[in-house]
Amino acid sequence: MSGDDLAFRDRCAIAGIGTTDFTRNSGRSDFTLALQASLAAIEDAGLAPGEIDGIVRCDLDLVRHNDLAHVLGVRDLSYMGDVSVGGVAPSAMVGQAAAAVIAGLAKNVLVFRSLNGRSGRRYGRSSATQSKVGGNNTYDEFFAPYGLLTSGQIFALIAQRHMAEFGTKETDLAQIALTCRARANANPGAQMHDRKLTLDDYLNARMIASPLRLFDFCLETDGACAVVVTSAERAKDSPNPPALIRAVSQGAMLDPQPGVQFPVLMRDTITTLPAKATADKLYSRAGMGPSDIDVAQFYDCFSITVLLQLEDFGFCAKGEGGPFVSSGEIDMGGTIPINTSGGHLSDGYVHGMSHVVEAVRQIRGTSTSQVPGAQTCLVTSTPLPPGSALILRAS
Amino acid sequence: MTQSQRRVLPETQDPDTGGFWEGARLGEIRVLECSSCGTLLHMPRAYCYRCGSWDNHWKAVAGTGRLHSWTVVEHQVHPDFPTPYTVVLVDLDAAPGARLVGYLDGAPELAVGQPMRARFENVDDDVTLPQWDPA
Ligand SMILES: [Zn+2]
Numbered sequence: 001m002s003g004d005d006l007a008f009r010d011r012c013a014i015a016g017i018g019t020t021d022f023t024r025n026s027g028r029s030d031f032t033l034a035l036q037a038s039l040a041a042i043e044d045a046g047l048a049p050g051e052i053d054g055i056v057r058c059d060l061d062l063v064r065h066n067d068l069a070h071v072l073g074v075r076d077l078s079y080m081g082d083v084s085v086g087g088v089a090p091s092a093m094v095g096q097a098a099a100a101v102i103a104g105l106a107k108n109v110l111v112f113r114s115l116n117g118r119s120g121r122r123y124g125r126s127s128a129t130q131s132k133v134g135g136n137n138t139y140d141e142f143f144a145p146y147g148l149l150t151s152g153q154i155f156a157l158i159a160q161r162h163m164a165e166f167g168t169k170e171t172d173l174a175q176i177a178l179t180c181r182a183r184a185n186a187n188p189g190a191q192m193h194d195r196k197l198t199l200d201d202y203l204n205a206r207m208i209a210s211p212l213r214l215f216d217f218c219l220e221t222d223g224a225c226a227v228v229v230t231s232a233e234r235a236k237d238s239p240n241p242p243a244l245i246r247a248v249s250q251g252a253m254l255d256p257q258p259g260v261q262f263p264v265l266m267r268d269t270i271t272t273l274p275a276k277a278t279a280d281k282l283y284s285r286a287g288m289g290p291s292d293i294d295v296a297q298f299y300d301c302f303s304i305t306v307l308l309q310l311e312d313f314g315f316c317a318k319g320e321g322g323p324f325v326s327s328g329e330i331d332m333g334g335t336i337p338i339n340t341s342g343g344h345l346s347d348g349y350v351h352g353m354s355h356v357v358e359a360v361r362q363i364r365g366t367s368t369s370q371v372p373g374a375q376t377c378l379v380t381s382t383p384l385p386p387g388s389a390l391i392l393r394a395s
Numbered sequence: 396m397t398q399s400q401r402r403v404l405p406e407t408q409d410p411d412t413g414g415f416w417e418g419a420r421l422g423e424i425r426v427l428e429c430s431s432c433g434t435l436l437h438m439p440r441a442y443c444y445r446c447g448s449w450d451n452h453w454k455a456v457a458g459t460g461r462l463h464s465w466t467v468v469e470h471q472v473h474p475d476f477p478t479p480y481t482v483v484l485v486d487l488d489a490a491p492g493a494r495l496v497g498y499l500d501g502a503p504e505l506a507v508g509q510p511m512r513a514r515f516e517n518v519d520d521d522v523t524l525p526q527w528d529p530a
Contacts, residue, residue: 141405156466164507
């Protein structure tokens, strides 16, 4: 532990949370979704919209700081942050907001993510539309001409390799999908609330990119989430119990590789994510380890992504993720209950930010799959390139 | 799909990676190597992360490797790539640390670690795609 850890630890809190509904076709603009989630979060924090003085957005968002500042009636927009990249951003966005508060740059920072991920720009589609792809340090020229076009295909290659190295089974991946679905079945707001999923359903679903099937993939979603970060001191006055921000980290590996995502397949190992470096730093800053975590929200763009992170965050040894999930350790009552709203696999894919919201619910004791007496919740934002993560705790 | 229908083609003139595609047209698998310390620079970049040298050269290596992983794509996401097709990741025998991607029609039987051999697909006058077949 260093003095820097103490300068950050528990100094700020998430005082407000807000979401829109999660749907396949919102019929609203990204901006309207962002605004609805933001207004809900600000009200939940017991603040007036004009009291927001900082805004942090994700680099892939279509909504800008000034878009929101104008309609919220922000009197004095003092801090504007952008965090990269996509699903890597959410935990770090909260971290940046907290750092701004601690540094005195702003008092109440709105953090939001909004996307029409199903009816608008779909990340599961190939973006290779030009006649020549790549160049300019994207390195796409080594991938797209071979039909390697999506994140799902990258994780399929990783999953196949994990199976070959460690004997991981398709039924292990199934367990992750089934667990998230069971949590969604308890969450009336989840898109898959009314739809049960059995192992047979999972195995009989169509293959998308082997070994990954339909239910290994998250739900492309229209929706938005927002949170309000403020000082722990001010958060005491808010209507809801504050979720203290214990620690935040960002991390990369020694050979992160360039580009947005495909070159990660050139790393020495593709079965360890930047989650490992992110986790080690997070635990050190928090003065905690995996055994101190009561519940976790793992970034689940795909089932295999959860399995890798369970290993990289130290809940089991590298290679043992398969047996770990299949023995029920991620279920309610297991070592580490995960994705208690249903996660991206069965609640909605709001690019990691819905996990932050659900973590706050766990700390408040208001989740639809509440872990009894949860005092700490881990949030991961660690898919492919670098990563970020945070730990919330009850005060 | 015939070769002439393939529309997703690589940029072959990039200053950092163009040498790879120049080699492919000559029927060579090339990797970029630091001229000062011999470190393999993959993905190709003009600067050596190990010794700080800007001096490097393209080196032709044997077109043989081992299958690192693969996926059979069954959900089509691009009109130029009808399914099913297979994407392979191949570790080069002669350049440890260098891994390349290949495309195979259909869903051939494959196993991690199996030997793979380069084949050169001449797409047009400018572009040759190195591909990888089971050896
Ligand atoms: Zn060198």
